[in-house]
Amino acid sequence: MTPSELAPAFFLAVVVILAVCRLVGVLLQRVGQPLVVGEMLAGVVLGPSVLGALLPDVEAGLFPAELRPVLYVVGQIGLVAFMFHVGWDFQVDRLRGVARSAGLVSAAGVLVPVALGSALITVVGERTGTLAPGVPLLVSALFVGVALAVTAFPMLARIISERGLTGTRFGSLALGAGAVDDAVAWVLLAGVFSISGGSAGLVSLAVTGALGLVLVLAVVRRLHSRTVRLTERAAPESLLPVLVGALFLVAWYTDEIGLYAVFGAFSLGLVFPRSERLDHTVEALKPVGAVFLPLFFTYSGLNTDFALLASGPVLLLTLGCLLVAVAGKFGACWLAARLAGEPGAVALRVGALMNARGLMQLIALNLGLAAGIVTQALFSALVVVAVVTTVMATPLLTWIDRRERARGGGP
Numbered sequence: 447m448t449p450s451e452l453a454p455a456f457f458l459a460v461v462v463i464l465a466v467c468r469l470v471g472v473l474l475q476r477v478g479q480p481l482v483v484g485e486m487l488a489g490v491v492l493g494p495s496v497l498g499a500l501l502p503d504v505e506a507g508l509f510p511a512e513l514r515p516v517l518y519v520v521g522q523i524g525l526v527a528f529m530f531h532v533g534w535d536f537q538v539d540r541l542r543g544v545a546r547s548a549g550l551v552s553a554a555g556v557l558v559p560v561a562l563g564s565a566l567i568t569v570v571g572e573r574t575g576t577l578a579p580g581v582p583l584l585v586s587a588l589f590v591g592v593a594l595a596v597t598a599f600p601m602l603a604r605i606i607s608e609r610g611l612t613g614t615r616f617g618s619l620a621l622g623a624g625a626v627d628d629a630v631a632w633v634l635l636a637g638v639f640s641i642s643g644g645s646a647g648l649v650s651l652a653v654t655g656a657l658g659l660v661l662v663l664a665v666v667r668r669l670h671s672r673t674v675r676l677t678e679r680a681a682p683e684s685l686l687p688v689l690v691g692a693l694f695l696v697a698w699y700t701d702e703i704g705l706y707a708v709f710g711a712f713s714l715g716l717v718f719p720r721s722e723r724l725d726h727t728v729e730a731l732k733p734v735g736a737v738f739l740p741l742f743f744t745y746s747g748l749n750t751d752f753a754l755l756a757s758g759p760v761l762l763l764t765l766g767c768l769l770v771a772v773a774g775k776f777g778a779c780w781l782a783a784r785l786a787g788e789p790g791a792v793a794l795r796v797g798a799l800m801n802a803r804g805l806m807q808l809i810a811l812n813l814g815l816a817a818g819i820v821t822q823a824l825f826s827a828l829v830v831v832a833v834v835t836t837v838m839a840t841p842l843l844t845w846i847d848r849r850e851r852a853r854g855g856g857p
Contacts, residue, residue: 489747524738533715559774598804655703
């Protein structure tokens with residue numbers, strides 16, 4: 447397709463994506479699911495699993511192969527804007543009272559899923575025919591383990607915010623553990639790519655690059671008052687381009703060091719200076735995430751084909767991954783919270799929240815697919831895990847709340 451043909455195809459695709467995401471999101475909100483879950487499922491609906499199976503010509507016409515890279519890039523803009531706001535809304539001082547518990551929960555939420563997922567693929571992976579040819583078994587096993595260790599941190603933050611749980615102990619504990627969990631998981635993912643490429647360079651680059659990012663962000667935080675004074679003298683219309691430029695620069699840097707744009711955006715949101723004028727500028731950026739994030743879900747949905755799960759071995763592997771995912775995340779995080787001295791109700795809620803994988807697992811899976819580590823069948827199986835564990839979160843929290851109210855307790 448020429449650029450003049452690609453532009454109208456893009457515009458039409460965006461209209462369809464936004465309409466379907468809104469429709470599915472509203473329907474799922476009626477059963478208590480956050481809007482982002484609807485957007486995830488809408489992406490699958492628009493892919494070969496639903497639209498492609500029912501109306502293959504319509505899917506091919508709406509989403510030609512040449513359009514998909516454009517959807518990916520524009521979807522990344524939505525991801526970066528969304529994660530910046532997650533960091534912006536996250537208050538670090540809430541972690542002071544839960545740091546020890548958050549550390550234990552995070553460690554359990556990474557180590558146990560990585561061990562269980564890697565063991566599962568090592569034992570049965572080659573028998574299912576879902577592993578990529580030419581990729582060492584160790585790489586496939588570690589990749590699945592790390593993918594299962596990811597927590598849907600943006601999703602977790604959205605659930606906590608929408609349910610008014612921001613000030614609760616378990617909300618702060620889950621946010622802290624989820625942030626650390628995902629940061630460690632991305633470093634481990636860089637390690638998997640290093641092993642796949644036969645070089646330790648990616649790991650060293652990620653670690654040293656992360657240290658450099660921490661230093662830069664520490665300087666930004668220290669210059670808070672000076673930055674605020676400068677923005678007060680700047681023209682209001684000039685602040686948004688400066689914010690977008692800073693955001694994209696950090697996103698580029700973290701992509702280059704292997705920690706990926708979403709964590710650069712989240713980190714910048716954490717330390718970005720705050721003032722009345724800057725707050726208005728940040729709010730002006732929020733619609734970007736709302737409009738463009740569904741494009742990323744659709745890109746993932748276009749790579750998901752549930753028909754590939756029809757064979758017995760692949761379906762059994764999917765169920766195995768799901769069981770391992772829940773046991774390794776919900777079970778391990780619940781147990782770690784209990785060992786840290788948290789009450790049973792707090793530990794259960796933390797486990798339910800940490801078990802959701804959603805957006806972050808989809809990001810990891812897309813990276814693995816692009817690197818040739820993941821086959822289309824394994825990708826689809828792990829998307830099932832991402833969707834099911836994410837959908838589980840809200841009903842689990844509701845069940846726990848009802849149980850506690852019946853016992854005379856509260857959130």
